[in-house]
Amino acid sequence: MDDITAIYYKKLKHSSDALNTIFLEEYHGFANKEFLNLTTKQSILLELLNANSLTNNEISNHFSITPSAATQLVSKLEKKGFLKREINVNNRREIIVHLDEKGKEYNQIMANFELYIIQKYYSKLNENDLENLVDLQQKLYNIATEIQQKEKK
Structure with a gap:
């Protein structure tokens, strides 16, 4: 690695961290406390499920984690009311994961937040x-x- 690359990396990291701090402060104004306690994986899973339902195996594959870890991830969100699980009527050994009310609310708030960030910053x-x-x-x-x-x- 040359010195120039390291200098640019440090400048990029500094500005990226500063921008993320600004966006995080903005996010705190949008989200309720429960949403602020979500992990990155939990947030990503909620966003993935916004498009369609997934099986436990699909979740496991997406995150490159074991099916057991995927089950734990889903269980934590299910206990908090973000997700619900149902048995696939076509394959009783398969569990299908859907958004529950809090998961839908989370995705609506995220959509509003993204629009806000786009209008306030990216539109410039x-x-x-x-x-x-x-x-x-x-x-x-x-x-x-x-x-x-x-x-x-």
């Missing part, structure tokens, strides 16, 4: 800047996934 960037931001983020993501795949082999 022109289309070219937005396109560059997305392109660079995608490039970095592609590099990271490629390296991870090589390391797994």
